Amino acid sequence: MKIHFKSSTIIAGLFILGCTSGCSVKNKLNGINVEVKNNLDFNRKEIVSIPSGKLLDLLKNTSEKNVRVKIQGTNDYLRTQWIDYDNDGKSDELLFETDIKANSVVNYSIVSDTVKVPESKAITYSRFVPERIDDYAWENNKVAFRAYGPTAQQLVEENKEGGTLSSGIDIWLKKVDYSIIDSWYKKNVVSPGYYHIEHGEGYDPYHVGASRGTGGTGIWENGSLYVAKNYITYKTIATGPLRTVFELTYAPWSNYGVQETKRISLDLNSNFSKFEINLRSDKKIPNYTLGITLHDKKGEVNINKANGWFRHWEAIDNSFVGEGIVVNPEVVSSAFANDSKVPDQSNLLIVTNPKAKLTYYAGFSWTGSRQISDVTQWDEMLSKQAKIIANPLTVSVK
Structure with a gap:
């Protein structure tokens, strides 16, 4: 049998x-x-x-x-x-x-x-980070990410220092295969801004602001992108040697009253976080849009709609970072680089057909980690990821 x-x-x-x-x-x-x-x-x-x-x-x-x-x-x-x-x-x-x-x-x-x-020493890990307001951070032996919570939002809305108002996804550029989240946050408490400086393990030079970062979401309508604010609740489901899993929920957003839950997981050896989205809304939404920030618009964009992968390649300091999204091409209606004069509003946007559930993968690679050396290798990694999802x-x- x-x-x-x-x-x-x-x-x-x-x-x-x-x-x-x-x-x-x-x-x-x-x-x-x-x-x-x-x-x-x-x-x-x-x-x-x-x-x-x-x-x-x-x-x-x-x-x-x-x-x-x-x-x-x-x-x-x-x-x-x-x-x-x-x-x-x-x-x-x-x-x-x-x-x-x-x-x-x-x-x-x-x-x-x-x-x-x-x-x-190579593991997956995620946790709520109260020592940095209310970040939620996750990592494996290749990459690290973070999202921002309600207190960080409140500080901005009350015109206080230290907050962040964004549902975009931040990336941390790490060059070691062991966990760095606890260490970097601990050192940042003693020396504010510690993880923004390279100390030999990598650093966080990536600006998110109000952009989509790498894998943030929204609704594209009438030439504008409508987005959620910071996550309001989190739930850690698993951490361990092979996979970390957690959920973030968001307050209803946009004129459609979208209620959004993101189950995010990251496996060992992967450059891509998996996003499993559950959506509810008061009325039918026109689309669900995925994004990657274009920062100062000096990077390169590659849209491979047929195979379901979309990337940005940019110089950061003295190295290069490739960011990407991979999704089933059958759910994509359009994709384009939105050029805006408003700060943090220029994004590579992937517009998908509205569904109650959607799965996509968002990730990156950094030449400083020596996982890749040029944009050709990043495109190859994205192409392989698309084939893996399909097979x-x-x-x-x-």
Whole structure:
């Protein structure tokens, strides 16, 4: 008996096809066997997700903490992570790392064992940051981001110093693979502005203001972009070695009374945060628009509507940053660079058909991190991300 489903990550686009009840399979001698297939012509280092319902037989005789994943036929144990998405005390899925060659298949075994799995300083992480007003920040071993909360908004509206009024997404340029959020914020308390200066690990020279930053949203209507203010609530769902997940909610905004919840996740090794948007509104909205700031409009824009990726490439200080959005091309109605004379209102805009739910990916790469060296490599990374979303890894539980 063989059961097939699709699974992938922020890099791979995480599309899971659920199975019917009773579909878990038990192999008493060897545990549960999993086949992972890469149908694309390039190597993929991603996170595989196994719904916990497929592991019921194994979990009858062992606890989650003793579940291990290894490459079949070896003792090469992989890092894993359980996630409880609805916070009901029961894990919903098991994650593990896979590193798979182009057009290849790798077989894994999920077993009960107490062997210690090697740890790594490369992790995913997110948290609310009260020491910097009320930021919410997230990162992995490649990139870091932050969003701004209600107190930061209030300070601006009361004409007080230190606030930020923006629903745009900020990016932090990191060049190390270990976590920097706690360290940079702690040092910023002692020395305000610390993380805006390069100290050897990277820094934050990126200006968001009222722009969309990298992946902020809005409604485009009659030549204007209408946007939410800062997030009003947050909920941390998961942090761990392989994936961090959280939600941000926004007060109703625009004349349409849009109520917006963003579930944001970031996987290890990915340059792209995954945004899963849930929308409600008092009346039908004309569109839902994604954006990337164009800053001083000296950068380069590339719109690849056919394949669903859109990018900006710009010089920042003595290096270059590529920002990008990847989305299913079928939902995109138009995309263009909006040139405005108003500060922070020039954005690359991707206008999508209005839906109650929308998923897209927003991320970046920085030449200072040596992940890429030029715009051609950034375009290649975006092209691969689009292919990954359209062709998630095939996972078979046997």
